[in-house]
Amino acid sequence: MRVLVSGGAGYIGSHTVVQLVAAGHEVVVVDSFANAKPSVVGRLEALTGRPLDVRSFDLTDVDKTEHLFAHEPFDAVIHFAGFKAVGESVEKPLEYYENNLGSTFSLVRAMRRHGVAKLVFSSSATVYGAQAPVPMREDLPTSATNPYGWTKVMQEQVLRDVAASDPTWRIALLRYFNPVGAHASGTIGEDPSDIPNNLMPYLAQVAVGRLEKLLVYGDDYDTVDGTGVRDYIHVEDLAAGHIAALHQLGDTRAPVSTWNLGTGTGTSVLQLLAAFERACGHTLPYEVVARRAGDIAASYADPTRAEAELGWRATRTVDDMCADSWRWQSQNPRGYPEG
Ligand code: UD1
Numbered sequence: 001m002r003v004l005v006s007g008g009a010g011y012i013g014s015h016t017v018v019q020l021v022a023a024g025h026e027v028v029v030v031d032s033f034a035n036a037k038p039s040v041v042g043r044l045e046a047l048t049g050r051p052l053d054v055r056s057f058d059l060t061d062v063d064k065t066e067h068l069f070a071h072e073p074f075d076a077v078i079h080f081a082g083f084k085a086v087g088e089s090v091e092k093p094l095e096y097y098e099n100n101l102g103s104t105f106s107l108v109r110a111m112r113r114h115g116v117a118k119l120v121f122s123s124s125a126t127v128y129g130a131q132a133p134v135p136m137r138e139d140l141p142t143s144a145t146n147p148y149g150w151t152k153v154m155q156e157q158v159l160r161d162v163a164a165s166d167p168t169w170r171i172a173l174l175r176y177f178n179p180v181g182a183h184a185s186g187t188i189g190e191d192p193s194d195i196p197n198n199l200m201p202y203l204a205q206v207a208v209g210r211l212e213k214l215l216v217y218g219d220d221y222d223t224v225d226g227t228g229v230r231d232y233i234h235v236e237d238l239a240a241g242h243i244a245a246l247h248q249l250g251d252t253r254a255p256v257s258t259w260n261l262g263t264g265t266g267t268s269v270l271q272l273l274a275a276f277e278r279a280c281g282h283t284l285p286y287e288v289v290a291r292r293a294g295d296i297a298a299s300y301a302d303p304t305r306a307e308a309e310l311g312w313r314a315t316r317t318v319d320d321m322c323a324d325s326w327r328w329q330s331q332n333p334r335g336y337p338e339g
Contacts, residue, residue: 001025001026001075001076001246002025002026002028002072002073002074002075002076003020003025003026003027003028003074003075003076003077003078003246004028004029004030004068004074004076004077004078005017005020005027005028005029005030005077005078005080006029006030006031006059006077006078006079006080006081006103006107007031007036007079007080007081007082007122008027008029008030008031008054008078008080009029009031009033009036009037009038009040009041009054010031010035010036010080010081011179011189011190011191011235012080012122012176012179012235012238012239013029013031013078013080013081014036014040014043014044014188015182015183015188015235015236015238015239016078016080016238016239016242016243017029017044017048017052018044018047018048018183018188018239019236019239019240019242019243020078020243020246021048021050022048023243027052027053028053028054028055028072028074029041029052029053029054029055030054030055030056030057030059030068030081031054031055031056031081032056032057032058032059032081033056034058034083035083035084035193036191037191037335037336037337037338039336039337039338040188040336041054043187043188043336044188046187047183047185047187047188055068058103059081059102059103059106059107060098060099060102060103060106061106062106062109065106065107065109065110066106066109066110066113068110069110069111069113069114069116070110070114074111074114074116075116075118076116076118076119076120076246076249077107077111077116077118077119077120078119078120078242078246079103079104079107079119079120079121079122080122081103082099082100082103082122082151083095083096083099083100083148083151084148085148085197086126086146086148086149086197086294087197088148089146089147089148089149089151090146090147093147096147096148096151097147097150097151097154100148100151100152100155101151101154101155101158104121104155104158104159105158108158108159108162112162112166117168117169117170118170118171118246118249118250119159119169119170119171119172120171120172120174120242120245120246120249121155121156121159121171121172121173121174122174122176123152123155123156123173123174123175123176123258124149124152124175124176125175125176125177125178125231125260125262125299125301126144126145126148126149126152127142127143127144127149127152127153127156127175128140128142128143128175128299129141129142129143129144129145129149130143130145130294130296131143132299134266134298134299134300135264135300135301135302136260136299136300136301136302137260137302137305138175138258138259138260138302138305142156145294146294156173156258159171159173159256160173160256163255163256164255164256166255167255168255169255169256170249170250170252170255171249171255171256171257172245172246172248172249172256172257172258172259173256173257173258173259174241174242174245174259174261175258175259175260175261175301176233176238176261176262177230177231177232177233177260177261177262177263177299177300177301178198178199178200178230178231178232178233178299179232179233179234179235179238180200180232180233180234180235180321180325181200181234181235181236181316181320181321181322181324181325182235182324182325182327182328183235183236183324183328184236184324184327186324186327186328186330186331186332187328187331187332188328189324189325189328189329189332190235190325190328191332191335191336192335195211199214199230199269199272200232200272200276200321200322200325201325201329202214203272203273203276203284203325204276204325204326204328204329205329206284206285206286207276207280207282207284207326207329207330208329208330208333209333210333210334212285213284213285213286213287214273214284214285214286214287215286215287215289216269216270216273216286216287216288216289217269217289217290217291217292217295218288218289218290218291218292218295219270219288220291221291221297221298222297223266223268223297223298224268224271225268225270225271227268227269227270228268228269228295228296228297228298229266229267229268229297229298229299229300230266230267230298230299230300231262231263231264231265231266231267231299231300231301232263232267232272232318232321233261233262233263233314233321234314234316234320234321234324236316236324237261237263237314237315237316238261238314240312241259241261241306241310241312241314244306244310244311244312245257245259245310245312248309248310252309257309258305259305259306259309259310260301260302260303260305260306261301261303261306261314262300262301262303262314263300263301263303263314264300264301264302264303264304264314265300266298266299266300267318271318272318272322273286275318275319275321275322276322276325276326278319278322279319279322279323279325279326280322280326280330
């Protein structure tokens with residue numbers, strides 16, 4: 001298939017691009033580079049052994065998006081592009097709604113006009129909101145606790161309505177749990193532009209000496225050791241889930257499908273810390289502080305629907321995830337080079 005990958009220079013997008021090329025697909029990346037460094041492109045070309053076709057523009061630009069679809073055929077789109085920082089979304093709600101919803105409107109309108117009906121969309125377990133029982137199943141009601149989360153809830157709704165209006169659409173809503181890890185080569189990985197918000201990149205930066213110590217946000221939750229429990233999933237397993245969804249979209253009878261991409265296993269903050277210490281070979285300083293506003297005690301997937309319908313399941317362990325995150329961070333202590 002000829003596949004357009006929006007946000008293909010980003011963390012999850014880049015790992016998916018490598019697997020798409022390996023699976024024999026022709027890939028075109030569109031990325032604004034608002035939150036990715038251009039040097040990732042050379043790394044991807046080295047990994048895939050071929051030139052990567054990259055278009056550098058923002059999908060909220062309706063004219064450029066229309067121009068792309070008017071001049072080139074695509075069989076499918078995988079739509080990763082979007083702002084994703086929870087705290088920033090509280091500070092800049094309008095920017096989050098405009099960017100995340102605007103890019104999806106622009107993309108879906110161009111797809112409809114030019115007869116491209118297959119779409120794989122990056123959703124998030126954040127759409128289960130603050131009160132969901134674990135393990136989380138796809139049929140739970142959706143809600144959110146911050147503007148970033150609402151953009152995911154709203155984009156899902158827009159896509160469900162679009163699919164309902166025209167049964168030729170084939171749309172996959174993929175709800176990611178907590179993506180971590182990196183490509184086994186250590187040449188591509190997660191490269192936060194600022195101090196990381198998320199646990200794994202924070203741990204990696206403590207381990208490499210860029211940050212002094214981990215702050216553990218609360219140890220009084222009703223969990224195995226009092227710290228927050230999450231379903232960490234290796235980005236390579238997550239990327240494989242996209243390929244499985246893309247292939248399934250041809251056969252699926254429903255215009256829209258929703259699949260959790262998680263392992264089904266919860267890991268606490270202190271358990272992940274211990275696993276990272278095993279990976280990097282030394283202890284990591286930490287301090288328990290107050291809970292972070294908006295955090296929930298436990299989040300993990302019921303992954304059975306994806307297993308049954310996609311024939312996909314995550315295979316990599318938490319130790320694999322930490323080993324690969326550490327390889328990436330230790331080989332690239334400052335992330336991707338500029339330029
Ligand atoms: C967060 C977002 C979620 C988003 C996801 C994207 C919040 C409240 N939620 O998920 O909406 O979809 O990132 O990846 O921001 N922790 C620490 N110290 C740290 C960082 C995290 O103790 O420095 C703890 C947290 O309290 C939590 C766990 O580690 O228990 C995982 O946190 P994080 O990696 O930020 O992911 P989520 O909060 O699950």
